[in-house]
Amino acid sequence: DSGVTQTPKHLITATGQRVTLRCSPRSGDLSVYWYQQSLDQGLQFLIQYYNGEERAKGNILERFSAQQFPDLHSELNLSSLELGDSALYFCATSRGAIGTDTQYFGPGTRLTVL
């Protein structure tokens, strides 16, 4: 158990809908990262927040957005969902935001878009 929690574990929804994925970091971790894992794209970085501020952006679609709240939990919002958005979404957290920091991964949210 990494100490990072993600809810829900599974999400099944229809095209065009909007969903919110939630991540609670380990105690003391200030950075939150979101990654997407799919069969065709592999593991891809989406976005990072550090202590409430956006730190870095990766291959995140405009239909997707995220935020980190004062209690440091984070939410990833996916809207106008398409079939291709079906994937496993991981949240990872770390103490700081430097390259040597270990990122601890949550168990993931499996999103299925029908």
Add this chain to the structure above:
Amino acid sequence: AQSVTQLGSHVSVSEGALVLLRCNYSSSVPPYLFWYVQYPNQGLQLLLKYTSAATLVKGINGFEAEFKKSETSFHLTKPSAHMSDAAEYFCAVSGWNAGNMLTFGGGTRLMVKP
């Protein structure tokens, strides 16, 4: 820009045999390198990381990896495979860029035959 190549999407070994999973990286800055393991229906767990200290890095579960700058490689090894090592393994790189997101290789699925 950084990238990671893992040679061999599937590797099969017999129980007790040497495990060798290959990883080559490309980075314009000194890299930090990581190996993660993913068991079915679970998140990623850190096996080991290289952060510019010793070039031979020992990790959990008997795994180790050697950073070779001249070969831009960070191969993962274990002297004797166990059935419980069957999983997917990911090599990743981060660096001094803004944000310390991980760039992952495509993964290698390790199968262990009895």
